[in-house]
Amino acid sequence: LFSAVEMAPRDPILGLTEAFNADTRPTKVNLGVGVYYNEEGRIPLLRAVEEAEKARIAAHAPRGYLPIEGIGAYDQAVQKLLFGNDSALLADGRVVTAQALGGTGALKVGADFLKRLLPDAVVAISDPSWENHRALFESAGFRVQSYRYYDAASHGLNRAGMLEDIKALPARSIVLLHACCHNPTGVDLSADDWKRVLEAVREGGHVPFLDIAYQGFGDGIEEDAEAVRLFAESGLPFFVSSSFSKSFSLYGERVGALSIVTASKDEAARVLSQVKRVIRTNYSNPPTHGASVVASVLNSPELRALWEAELAGMRGRIRSMRQALVEQLAAQGAKRDFAFVAQQRGMFSYSGLSAEQVERLRSEFGIYAVATGRICVAALNSRNLASVTQAIAQVL
Numbered sequence: 001l002f003s004a005v006e007m008a009p010r011d012p013i014l015g016l017t018e019a020f021n022a023d024t025r026p027t028k029v030n031l032g033v034g035v036y037y038n039e040e041g042r043i044p045l046l047r048a049v050e051e052a053e054k055a056r057i058a059a060h061a062p063r064g065y066l067p068i069e070g071i072g073a074y075d076q077a078v079q080k081l082l083f084g085n086d087s088a089l090l091a092d093g094r095v096v097t098a099q100a101l102g103g104t105g106a107l108k109v110g111a112d113f114l115k116r117l118l119p120d121a122v123v124a125i126s127d128p129s130w131e132n133h134r135a136l137f138e139s140a141g142f143r144v145q146s147y148r149y150y151d152a153a154s155h156g157l158n159r160a161g162m163l164e165d166i167k168a169l170p171a172r173s174i175v176l177l178h179a180c181c182h183n184p185t186g187v188d189l190s191a192d193d194w195k196r197v198l199e200a201v202r203e204g205g206h207v208p209f210l211d212i213a214y215q216g217f218g219d220g221i222e223e224d225a226e227a228v229r230l231f232a233e234s235g236l237p238f239f240v241s242s243s244f245s246k247s248f249s250l251y252g253e254r255v256g257a258l259s260i261v262t263a264s265k266d267e268a269a270r271v272l273s274q275v276k277r278v279i280r281t282n283y284s285n286p287p288t289h290g291a292s293v294v295a296s297v298l299n300s301p302e303l304r305a306l307w308e309a310e311l312a313g314m315r316g317r318i319r320s321m322r323q324a325l326v327e328q329l330a331a332q333g334a335k336r337d338f339a340f341v342a343q344q345r346g347m348f349s350y351s352g353l354s355a356e357q358v359e360r361l362r363s364e365f366g367i368y369a370v371a372t373g374r375i376c377v378a379a380l381n382s383r384n385l386a387s388v389t390q391a392i393a394q395v396l
């Protein structure tokens, strides 16, 4: 049965963590995977999470099956975070939300549902995009192509190229958009860019799919939801995949959600019934722990305030690391201006390092980055900054 099975390549991101874990050098640094590490180099357990967990354990909560679409209080809290407390869409009952296994799980449930609605549609992703976007939509049976996005010369957005490519897509394509903190580049759209993208999407009759995995890591919780709010006002149907992996530091708990904006309450009920079928035939129903913790935090004024402060702390630390990276690279005599790193948003920076330079960082210095040159700025701290910048200056 398995004699002809070929060895699959390592995953471009999680495979790096496998290699990193196997590396015995004490000075190794993992700038590969998108994980926030604190100043001590550890994945933080947020205090808001710890408090909610204590209460949950004390309550001896039973672990029965959840509804297929997850915890109701969680789904509603997700909706408010994405669409705003005063959202007319929510008041009208037009949004369907289902708890999902992280942002990836939300993307996959959304992709499988879309495959039933638009089996021949093209899925368009940014060039570049998160490595798993293409693989995930291809595995759902779609043809995936890319639209221009990153301009290497300016380290910014290829605005004209992006709009041109979206306009050139076949009618009724699925357009995947990073709502904030673009992964991998850290280059986001301005409010004006979003309006133009929305118009291009509307003209083509396309289906927008907004992926928001880093809400709160850019400019703030509300600010980072600007694109979602803009699409919410447009009257278009659209999909949103969201995640609490990063913003709650709950990576391994797989806490995410798929939200779908429909035209009416009646449509929402029918869409939810179909999404439930996708979930039921996939993993039946979601796990309890992470989502119940997130729901407790978001629905308690005290814990929510604590979480917001902790999230602001993570956001601020990443910003200061961006600045420090730029300064240290200049101080180490790096033969390139890295000022653009301070302008980027979220966890990542598209550093401009080549695959060869990334390979040298790994083999000679035990510093892991994605082959495309993406580095996770959120893994830097004042202890590893000097060794990382020295190594980068050397490989340049």
Ligand code: LMR
Residues within 6 Å of the ligand: 013, 014, 032, 033, 034, 035, 130, 132, 183
């Ligand atoms: C990343 O891009 O590194 C994260 O989103 C983790 C992942 O699942 O790839």
